[in-house]
Amino acid sequence: MKVLVPIKRVVDYNVKVRVKADNSGVDLANVKMAMNPFCEIAVEEAVRLKEKGVVTEIVAVSIGPKAAQEQLRTAMALGADRSILVETDEEAQPLGIAKALKAIVDEEKPELVILGKQAIDGDNNQTGQMLAALTGMPQGTFASEVNVADGKVKVTREIDGGLQTVELSLPAVVTTDLRLNEPRYASLPNIMKAKKKPLDVKAPADLGVDLAPRVTTEKVEMPPERSAGVKVGSVDELVDKLKNEAKVI
Amino acid sequence: MSVLVYAEHDNATLNKVTLSVVAAAKEIGGDITVLVAGKGCGAVAEAAAKVDGVSKVLCADNDAYEHQLAENIADLVVELAGDYSHILAAATTTGKNFAPRVAALLDAPQISEISDVVDGDTFKRPIYAGNAIATVKCADAKKVLTVRGTSFDGVAEEGGSASVENVDVVKDAGISSFVGEELAKSDRPELTSADIVISGGRGMGNGDNFEILYKVADKLGAAVGASRAAVDAGFVPNDMQVGQTGKIVAPNLYIAVGISGAIQHLAGMKDSKVIVAINKDEEAPIFQVADYGLVADLFEAVPELDSKL
Incomplete structure (x- = not known):
């Protein structure tokens, strides 16, 4: 079966972002970019399903700027067979991205879509659920375990109180949580091979979707800074401060 | 303006995070309706009716909603979405699961994890893991919002006297089913x-x-x-x-x-x-x-x- 893996190019998770002086956004000039960590987990899960013989083809897709080709090449170095870039310089938002992905799903007809639960830039946590809604597919969000068998997929989900397992008919959408797997690194020969794998570039107009943002960002600010307090010398002093100064115990 | 708040609960008790969501709804303004969807959740609906500021409670009690499967809950909320200008849920794993589905089905944008209400169209929310706070605006007539509970002081549990209306809409998409759950058991607070x-x-x-x-x-x-x-x-x-x-x-x-x-x-x-x-x-x-x-x-x-x- 075919798996579609949507991925996103975001700021590298090790970078501490800075807010621009004019409060128009965060400063991404000369900042290291990478594949969103949850998307790496999605690629890894697809590759493992292929290694198990459950999946026959992995198609990676990204909605983003031309430079997102780098992340698609990475996905192919990790094991995706081919990829599609829907190129746009708009700041694409989840609903628009989900509509573009729906158009790709209509063309590719995958039986499973695996994607990250959220991107670490916007922290929206929406795209997978929106894609599932638009395509009429069931969803298994925040997955920590995925088992495909007998035309169904069983997904164990990380929920606030613990774990929940649901069974979904295929085709289905799965969004990944951190503990689903530990992504591998791409080997040099695989990075070289990935350069020859097919990468299709499409325009949003080819898919008939409008990616214009419907939520506008008025301003972006630094969160209120917490300043360091005092060091206490002993447990006694700590208990005293908590009781008599902070009055929290 | 009128706001629909999705109640967070376990079919037995109303989760306190709902009080924070109602607080956010109050800041938006307009009538506040709370939807309680579950199975055998009548006591939750009664509790929701007492919450300060709530004008109406809708109770959808059916097998299809027992485990809050996103497919069924989203279809229910869409059916009830009517004229509400804002649909709110807590940014819990339940809210995060079904809310974007509702937004997509209504072709409405979602604003996730709001931490402040500036006005009915404008909200603050953390981005980049809380390293920046964005003020975002959405002029669409209908919006879906998830609310960061810790950012809003919950309204009082008592003080309201809303009516409870039973909803007999049954939405069972039939594409997902609950298999089981392992919930951490603890006597300590959540x-x-x-x-x-x-x-x-x-x-x-x-x-x-x-x-x-x-x-x-x-x-x-x-x-x-x-x-x-x-x-x-x-x-x-x-x-x-x-x-x-x-x-x-x-x-x-x-x-x-x-x-x-x-x-x-x-x-x-x-x-x-x-x-x-x-x-x-x-x-x-x-x-x-x-x-x-x-x-x-x-x-x-x-x-x-x-x-x-």
């Missing part, structure tokens, strides 16, 4: 609503050593959390994780034990009122946000703390 949280990090060494935190927690009536490092190392289950990818907490007192203070962890707890850090590494970044820092070996300091409380 992490996101506890007044005091004590968390352990990689410095705890192993899961057994968390016992010393449980002892202190039981004396203080605190919940116990953990950093991602401690979860990744297998010391404790993921539902204890505090941080960007875990739970967001903002208790009156947060005690970080053996936690270095990675950005991802700080994102989950830096809105706590008072932060205490106990760590033997005096250079640990956690001390930069701690009100009270104690540079000490946690295996000596925590038992001593326990004995002195």
Whole structure:
């Protein structure tokens, strides 16, 4: 079966972002970019399903700027067979991205879509659920375990109180949580091979979707800074401060 | 304006986070309707009707809603969406699961995890793991919002006298089913609503050593959390994780034990009122946000703390 893996190019998770002086956004000039960590987990899960013989083809897709080709090449170095870039310089938002992905799903007809639960830039946590809604597919969000068998997929989900397992008919959408797997690194020969794998570039107009943002960002600010307090010398002093100064115990 | 609030519950009790969502709804303005969807959830609907500021409660009691499957809940909410200008849910794993589905089906944008209401169209929300706060605006007539519970002081549980209306809409998409769940059982308060949280990090060494935190927690009536490092190392289950990818907490007192203070962890707890850090590494970044820092070996300091409380 075919798996579609949507991925996103975001700021590298090790970078501490800075807010621009004019409060128009965060400063991404000369900042290291990478594949969103949850998307790496999605690629890894697809590759493992292929290694198990459950999946026959992995198609990676990204909605983003031309430079997102780098992340698609990475996905192919990790094991995706081919990829599609829907190129746009708009700041694409989840609903628009989900509509573009729906158009790709209509063309590719995958039986499973695996994607990250959220991107670490916007922290929206929406795209997978929106894609599932638009395509009429069931969803298994925040997955920590995925088992495909007998035309169904069983997904164990990380929920606030613990774990929940649901069974979904295929085709289905799965969004990944951190503990689903530990992504591998791409080997040099695989990075070289990935350069020859097919990468299709499409325009949003080819898919008939409008990616214009419907939520506008008025301003972006630094969160209120917490300043360091005092060091206490002993447990006694700590208990005293908590009781008599902070009055929290 | 009129607001539909989705109630968070376990079919037996109304989760307090709902009070925070109603608080956000009040700031938006207009009539507030609360939807309780579940199975055998009549008591939850009664409780919701007493919540301050609520004008109506809709109760959808059916097998199809027992486990809050996103496919069925989203179809139900869409059916009831009518003229509401805002549809609100808590930014819990339940709300995060079904709300974007509702938004997509209504072709309405969703604004996730709002932390402040500026006006009916304008909201603040954390981005980049809380390293920046964006003020965003959406002029669409219908919007879906998820609400960060810790950012809004909940309204009073009592004081309202709303009517409860039963809804007999049954939406069973038939494409997903509940298989089972493993819920952590604990007599301690829930992490996101506890007044005091004590968390352990990689410095705890192993899961057994968390016992010393449980002892202190039981004396203080605190919940116990953990950093991602401690979860990744297998010391404790993921539902204890505090941080960007875990739970967001903002208790009156947060005690970080053996936690270095990675950005991802700080994102989950830096809105706590008072932060205490106990760590033997005096250079640990956690001390930069701690009100009270104690540079000490946690295996000596925590038992001593326990004995002195």
